[in-house]
Amino acid sequence: MTREDKLIKRMESGDRSAAEELIRLLYPEILRYCLWHAPNRSMAEDAVQETFLKAVRYFDRYIHKGKFKAFLYQIAANTCIDMRRKKSFSDISIEDLTHESIYHETGFDKTESDLALRQYIELLPEELREVVILRFSQDLTIRETAEILDIPLRTAQSRLRSALKQLKSKLKEDGTV
Amino acid sequence: MMDSNLNRQLKTTFSHTDIPISEEHLQETVFSVNIELNRKSSINRIPFRSFLILQIRHMGWKIWAIQGILLALINSVLIVSFGKYYWGTQRYVAELLCFSSILVLMTALPFIHRPLRFKMNEVEAATWFSSARLLLAKLLIIGVGDLLILGGILYTTILKTSINASGVILYIIFPFLLACGGLLFLLEHIPARFFLPGSTGMCVALLLMLFMTDRIYPAFYHQTFSLAWGIVCLGLVVCNIFQISRIIKRSAFAEMQLT
Numbered sequence: 001m002t003r004e005d006k007l008i009k010r011m012e013s014g015d016r017s018a019a020e021e022l023i024r025l026l027y028p029e030i031l032r033y034c035l036w037h038a039p040n041r042s043m044a045e046d047a048v049q050e051t052f053l054k055a056v057r058y059f060d061r062y063i064h065k066g067k068f069k070a071f072l073y074q075i076a077a078n079t080c081i082d083m084r085r086k087k088s089f090s091d092i093s094i095e096d097l098t099h100e101s102i103y104h105e106t107g108f109d110k111t112e113s114d115l116a117l118r119q120y121i122e123l124l125p126e127e128l129r130e131v132v133i134l135r136f137s138q139d140l141t142i143r144e145t146a147e148i149l150d151i152p153l154r155t156a157q158s159r160l161r162s163a164l165k166q167l168k169s170k171l172k173e174d175g176t177v
Numbered sequence: 178m179m180d181s182n183l184n185r186q187l188k189t190t191f192s193h194t195d196i197p198i199s200e201e202h203l204q205e206t207v208f209s210v211n212i213e214l215n216r217k218s219s220i221n222r223i224p225f226r227s228f229l230i231l232q233i234r235h236m237g238w239k240i241w242a243i244q245g246i247l248l249a250l251i252n253s254v255l256i257v258s259f260g261k262y263y264w265g266t267q268r269y270v271a272e273l274l275c276f277s278s279i280l281v282l283m284t285a286l287p288f289i290h291r292p293l294r295f296k297m298n299e300v301e302a303a304t305w306f307s308s309a310r311l312l313l314a315k316l317l318i319i320g321v322g323d324l325l326i327l328g329g330i331l332y333t334t335i336l337k338t339s340i341n342a343s344g345v346i347l348y349i350i351f352p353f354l355l356a357c358g359g360l361l362f363l364l365e366h367i368p369a370r371f372f373l374p375g376s377t378g379m380c381v382a383l384l385l386m387l388f389m390t391d392r393i394y395p396a397f398y399h400q401t402f403s404l405a406w407g408i409v410c411l412g413l414v415v416c417n418i419f420q421i422s423r424i425i426k427r428s429a430f431a432e433m434q435l436t
Contacts, residue, residue, distance in 0.1 A: 016211065016214055019207075019210055019211070019214060020207045020210075020211075023203070023206055023207050023210060024203065024207075027198065027203055027206065028196065028198055031196060031198065032196050035196065045199065045202045048202075048206065049202070049205065049206045049209055052206055052209075052210050053209055053210060053213050056210050056213050056214060056217070057213060057217070117186065117187070117190050118190070132187070136187040136188060136190075136191045137191045139191070164183055164184070167183060167187075168183055171183070
């Protein structure tokens with residue numbers, strides 16, 4: 001039984017301190033995920049807070065089968081989409097994002113090749129980008145990625161292959177690799 | 178080789194990412210979650226049965242009253258228009274039964290459409306129960322009303338006509354299940370603003386189709402409830418149950434923002 005499972009079990013039995021421990025445990029990775037989807041840190045933090053609130057609000061209806069993370073990521077993804085819609089940030093371009101120095105602001109202070117790679121990831125089609133972010137940024141397995149995106153394992157694998165192929169060709173053109 | 182290099186580069190790029198966590202915001206999040214937990218524990222939960230009774234008092238009686246009035250109206254108009262001749266003709270009775278089952282179902286449309294149209298489901302759900310259970314309660318109330326009214330039609334028809342009971346059952350159940358299937362399909366697949374025109378259009382098309390069937394293929398109105406019809410009706414029942422479960426599941430997911 002993982003620490004997460006134990007905390008969920010405690011939460012189910014009404015232990016409030018378990019909720020705080022669970023937030024402390026998962027806050028960094030949910031924030032990292034939201035930073036990819038929100039145009040700035042402040043919005044990403046709001047999305048994280050909203051994600052945990054929704055998770056607690058609907059916790060009664062969640063049946064724990066070891067997929068709490070998938071449940072949380074799905075809420076986070078939809079919260080970010082909703083926030084973008086509400087605040088009409090959809091027209092913000094990738095250039096705007098990099099010039100707003102989101103990476104510097106969030107600690108993404110990297111080498112030039114890292115920044116190039118990040119920009120290429122941003123330019124990937126949404127469904128491919130999501131797989132790359134979950135697999136590499138969030139360090140999830142391909143099976144977990146498929147569960148979060150609610151797609152078959154083979155689809156997740158083929159999306160990852162396709163994303164890597166596109167990234168490889170961009171980096172080749174660029175001479176980075 | 179190239180792929181493994183790229184994999185390594187991606188892992189390195191992301192692993193280097195060190196995101197500073199704002200302890201202040203983390204505390205704020207924990208605080209908000211605690212407030213939510215307090216709010217949740219102060220909510221009085223009521224069992225589904227009590228909720229259903231509340232819904233019946235709130236809107237169920239209106240649905241049933243409209244269904245009853247419509248039934249009385251249809252029967253009076255037709256009896257006055259056709260008199261004894263009407264009740265003695267199997268074809269006309271069967272057609273009337275088909276029309277009645279669809280019209281009875283149509284009375285429920287405004288009650289399903291209203292909360293969809295004015296986005297009241299969310300408000301009602303927040304006030305009373307989850308939107309899935311709210312929808313289930315409405316479908317149950319409508320279903321009970323429909324069954325009672327159709328039962329009434331069945332009883333009257335068997336008493337007043339010489340048509341065999343199995344034929345009567347077929348002409349009540351088959352169009353009803355068919356129309357139900359269509360409505361549930363529309364409820365699941367089309368945007369809320371198109372539900373009322375879409376479902377009304379579908380019911381009118383079904384009525385026209387039944388009317389035309391009498392002209393094109395009159396033998397349709399001389400059937401009995403055979404095994405084949407039984408299988409068709411059973412298939413429709415299964416299909417409707419499947420659609421209801423999907424709608425309820427989707428409703429819960431939409432509420433949880435998982436779709």
